[in-house]
């Protein structure tokens with residue numbers, strides 16, 4: 001992937017008109033956007049085509065988590081869409097992640113680079129208490145995230161989705177070139193909502209995150225473009 005340290009905007013909006021209005025407010029700037037389940041299930045393949053034609057790069061966030069055969073075959077289909085990043089849940093295990101890589105490689109048309117594949121470790125809406133009491137995982141959260149990252153690397157996956165809080169531990173275990181894409185990004189004054197492991201753009205950069213994902217801080221703002229510009233400058237260390 002040619003993009004260095006992307007700032008990814010999650011297009012989580014509940015109708016097409018709002019999505020178009022948001023994108024219009026960015027004044028034709030070329031963006032890196034995330035198409036999540038809400039948008040993809042509403043607008044389908046057409047939205048991928050539209051966003052590509054407008055020159056945006058795309059993280060297609062469908063978080064595949066199924067038996068290895070199904071994930072492999074589905075990734076083969078997604079590889080044909082010409083998106084930049086796709087993802088799976090690391091909890092699907094090594095064979096499922098290997099299958100995802102194989103499917104992507106098989107489905108990428110000749111002459112095109114295959115999409116980057118990243119694996120979700122523990123959702124940023126999870127904290128250690130929830131992990132222990134609800135998911136019955138007894139180990140410290142950082143250790144679990146680090147171990148999922150190692151499994152993803154062993155499965156030839158390109159990187160992980162994690163909180164920026166865990167990035168140094170992932171670099172220790174998997175090296176600095178292993179991609180870390182970090183949601184749960186908020187400015188100090190923002191509402192956390194359902195996010196538990198929250199980090200500011202500046203801190204995410206200091207911790208060495210490769211990319212960040214920002215949704216509601218921008219999508220619910222009165223002036224989304226101005227919030228985007230400020231947060232992007234903070235992420236780039238300019239503010």
Ligand SMILES: O=C(O)c1cc(=O)[nH]c(=O)n1[C@@H]1O[C@H](COP(=O)(O)O)[C@@H](O)[C@H]1O
Nearest residue numbers: 010036061123124161183184213214215216
């Ligand atoms: O895979 C993701 O993108 C993801 C993983 C994760 O652990 N946490 C997480 O918040 N996300 C996504 O990142 C976005 C964060 O949105 P906000 O909390 O509104 O900034 C949402 O679209 C989530 O689906």
